[in-house]
Every structure is written in C-alpha cells, then in structure tokens.
Amino acid sequence: NNLDTLYRQVIMDHYKNPRNKGALADESLTIDMNNPTCGDRIQIHLQVNNGIVEDAKFEGEGCSISLSSASMMTQAIKGKPVEEALKMSKIFSNMMLGEETDQEDIDLGDIEALQGVSKFPARIKCATLAWKAMEKGVDENSR
Numbered sequence: 001n002n003l004d005t006l007y008r009q010v011i012m013d014h015y016k017n018p019r020n021k022g023a024l025a026d027e028s029l030t031i032d033m034n035n036p037t038c039g040d041r042i043q044i045h046l047q048v049n050n051g052i053v054e055d056a057k058f059e060g061e062g063c064s065i066s067l068s069s070a071s072m073m074t075q076a077i078k079g080k081p082v083e084e085a086l087k088m089s090k091i092f093s094n095m096m097l098g099e100e101t102d103q104e105d106i107d108l109g110d111i112e113a114l115q116g117v118s119k120f121p122a123r124i125k126c127a128t129l130a131w132k133a134m135e136k137g138v139d140e141n142s143r
C-alpha cells in the first residue's frame, strides 16, 4: 500500500544518502558492534557532554536496513539528552517486537519507516544494531 511505499522510499533515501556518516574527533566514544547472524559490522561514534548527545556519526558495512537504521538513529539522537535517546531506543525496540508504540511526546520522525521490519524476524537484528551500539556507548560513558 501507499504507506509501505513511502516507508520503503524513506529507508532507501537514508541508505543512498546516509546522514552523519563518518568519524568524530579522537576523544569521542566509539562502539564497534557486529551482527552475529551475518558478520556485518558498524561503528557508532558519540560525543556526549553534560548528558547531551552533542554529535553522533556512524561508519561500517551492512545491509540497507542496518545502514539506514544507523543513519536514522544518529539523526534522531543528535542534540538530544541521553535520557531521550534511550527512551527512543526503547520505543524502537518495542516497535521491532511488534508491540504498540506509545510515542508519548517523542517525535520518531523517519524511524517510523522501519516499523515494517518487525514482520521479518531475520532482519530485526539488522535494524537494532545501531541502537544497541548507541545504548552500549551511553552506558559506558555514564560509568
């Protein structure tokens, strides 16, 4: 249907024109994570100061779902408080479980385009890879 087509276009746009692709300065956090089911590997770079994600970038190789998800994730969390980034990650993981997402006051923006992935269990790890890496980085940073 039309919504699926729109969502597919959003995913392909992030894949072909990735937002925030590249590295950050040396003092930023880098989280390297692979998808064990396929061996694809991505790096998420985060600059977190005073509880704010000041910058977020990604690098790596993967399928269209994993790379578009990384692009959307970095776009979504940039400039946001860590708490909000984690909340988005929770909402995203609920979405991947096919659960109703209670979006509350959070604008998911382009991320919504990935909700169809929940119908393809083999691809869920692709979609959540960047989010898991971000969560790990934030967790390490707060220790």
Ligand code: FES
Binding pocket: 038, 063, 064, 065, 126
């Ligand atoms: Fe082919 Fe991930 S793109 S399995």
Ligand code: FES
Binding pocket: 035, 038, 039, 040, 062, 063, 064, 065, 066, 125, 126, 129
């Ligand atoms: Fe490797 Fe999707 S097939 S991350």
